[in-house]
Each structure stands twice: as C-alpha cells, then as structure tokens.
Amino acid sequence: MEKLFRMNEAAKILGVTVKTLQRWDHSGKVTFVRTPKGQRRLPESEINRLIGNDADKESEKNLVIYARVSSHEQKTKGDLQRQIDFIKRNIDLNSYRQxxxxxxxxxxxxxxxxxxxxxxxxxxxxxxxxxxxxxxxRLTRFGFDYLETYFESYQVTLHILDDQTDEKPPQEELVDDLIAIITSFSGKLYGIRSHKNKMVEEKVKEVLEDVANLPNETADHSTT
Incomplete structure (x- = not known):
C-alpha cells in the first residue's frame, strides 16, 4: 500500500508552507486522497512527482535569502548574520542557479x-x-498571509525555516515596533529632526520599556 503523508509532513518534505499546499490542492497542482474520516493525505507518488518536476527546473531557480532586524544594535550584535547563516545551513543552496x-x-x-x-x-x-x-x-509583523499570496501569484515559493520566535524577546520587538510607529507620526507633526520629536521619542521609549519590564517585576514580587 502506498505511503500517505499528513499535510504538515508533506509541506516539510517539499519545503513549502501548509497554506501553499492547500492552494495547490484547490488549483489542481497536486492531488490529495481522503481518509475515511475525510482528512487529506498526500500520496508518496505525488511528492516524488513534485520533487521530480523541481529537479527538472533546478537550473532555472533563483533564491533570495531575506533577513531583518529592528535596530542597528541588533545588527552589531550579530543577530542579522545569524539569521542568514541559519538559512544557509538549512536549505540546499546547490539547488539554485543564483x-x-x-x-x-x-x-x-x-x-x-x-x-x-x-x-x-x-x-x-x-x-x-x-x-x-x-x-x-522577519518578513512582516502583520499581514503575512497577504504577502504570501502576493509572492505565490508570481510563482515564488516561500520557505520558512524556523517556526520558533526570534532571538530577541517579543516584548522588546514590540517596543521597537511601537516606537517606530509613534516616532513616524510625531515626526510628521513636528519634523523628523526637531527637538520636540526627539523628546516624544525618548518619552515613549521610556514608557514602553517600563511596560515591557512589568511582567518580570511582577514575577520578582511574587517570589518574595
């Protein structure tokens, strides 16, 4: 009996997202089979067919590795380079022309x-x-699905190599993002280089950092 793969298993083997597989199913690019309970499974023959098609087109494939950090401080600490190195270790670079x-x-x-x-x-x-x-x-904080759909509309396959959170704590990342939003708006009101804008930026940063540290302070008090 032919081996059948769950959606997440097949996605991992093929190096695509589950959402991409679902779209391929709807468009007829792949053929799933259904279990008696109605669950989708991808036959091994379909996976081999897709891998075979990819192998035929290897000489035409061009890869972009994309990495992002929120601040120059993170870049200086090596966070940006670590993202790039991780991707290079976990994807077959020889499969691409460029x-x-x-x-x-x-x-x-x-x-x-x-x-x-x-x-x-x-x-x-x-x-x-x-x-x-x-x-x-790393691609976007919000609206990831829209960007994924955008790239797929141009036949660009998106590879997400790590589902874990980034090295920087989520609270710090959100603080950076919120500061960026408020700085942008205050800059439009007062001018990017104005003293008043700098004061707004520093005050917002101070408040947001206090909020980000609140969970740690609460935990410290609970242990005393």
Missing part, C-alpha cells in the same frame, strides 16, 4: 523597507523563484 542575500534594518511594521520592496520588484519581474526566511515575522 542565491542573493537581501537584508533590512527596520521595523516589521514598515511596509516600505528597501529590502522588502526590492524583493517584491524581483518577483514581479520574474527574476526569482524562491524566498527563504528564518521566521515569519
């Missing part, structure tokens, strides 16, 4: 990051076939 590394230093809420915009233009021009990131939130 591998390009694109990086950003900026908030995940900023949808006009130079690196992200560059990748989108490459996708539109048909110059890349694959995009690899370590974490989902």
């Amino acid at each position: 591998v390009t590394v694109i990086e950003d230093v900026g908030s995940g809420l900023n949808d006009k990051r130079k690196g992200l915009v560059k990748i989108m233009k490459l996708a539109e021009a048909g110059l890349i076939t694959d995009l690899a990131i370590r974490y989902r939130d």
Whole structure:
C-alpha cells in the first residue's frame, strides 16, 4: 500500500508552507486522497512527482535569502548574520542557479523597507523563484498571509525555516515596533529632526520599556 503523508509532513518534505499546499490542492497542482474520516493525505507518488518536476527546473531557480532586524544594535550584535547563516545551513543552496542575500534594518511594521520592496520588484519581474526566511515575522509583523499570496501569484515559493520566535524577546520587538510607529507620526507633526520629536521619542521609549519590564517585576514580587 502506498505511503500517505499528513499535510504538515508533506509541506516539510517539499519545503513549502501548509497554506501553499492547500492552494495547490484547490488549483489542481497536486492531488490529495481522503481518509475515511475525510482528512487529506498526500500520496508518496505525488511528492516524488513534485520533487521530480523541481529537479527538472533546478537550473532555472533563483533564491533570495531575506533577513531583518529592528535596530542597528541588533545588527552589531550579530543577530542579522545569524539569521542568514541559519538559512544557509538549512536549505540546499546547490539547488539554485543564483542565491542573493537581501537584508533590512527596520521595523516589521514598515511596509516600505528597501529590502522588502526590492524583493517584491524581483518577483514581479520574474527574476526569482524562491524566498527563504528564518521566521515569519522577519518578513512582516502583520499581514503575512497577504504577502504570501502576493509572492505565490508570481510563482515564488516561500520557505520558512524556523517556526520558533526570534532571538530577541517579543516584548522588546514590540517596543521597537511601537516606537517606530509613534516616532513616524510625531515626526510628521513636528519634523523628523526637531527637538520636540526627539523628546516624544525618548518619552515613549521610556514608557514602553517600563511596560515591557512589568511582567518580570511582577514575577520578582511574587517570589518574595
């Protein structure tokens, strides 16, 4: 009897997301079978067929490795390079004709990051076939599904190599993102270089850092 794979197992083997597999199913690119309980399973023959198709096109595949950190301090500490190194260790670079590394230093809420915009233009021009990131939130903090759909519309396969959270604590990342939002708005009101804008930025940073540290302080009090 032919071996059948669960959706998440098949996605891991093929190096795509579960959502991508679901879209392939709806478009007829893959053929799933149903268990008696109605659950979708991908036959081993289908996986081999897809892998075979990919092998035939290896010489045409171009990969972009994308990494992002929120601040120059993180880049200085090596967080950006660690993302890149992790991706290179966990993807078969020999499968691609060309591998390009694109990086950003900026908030995940900023949808006009130079690196992200560059990748989108490459996708539109048909110059890349694959995009690899370590974490989902490196691409964007919100609206990930929209970007995934966007890249798939240009036949760009998205590879997420680590489902765990980033090395920086979530509270700190959110503080950075919130500061970026408020700084942007206050900059428009008072001018980016104005003294008043700098005061707003520092005050907001102070308050948000206090909020981020609150869980730790609460935990310390509970143990005393």
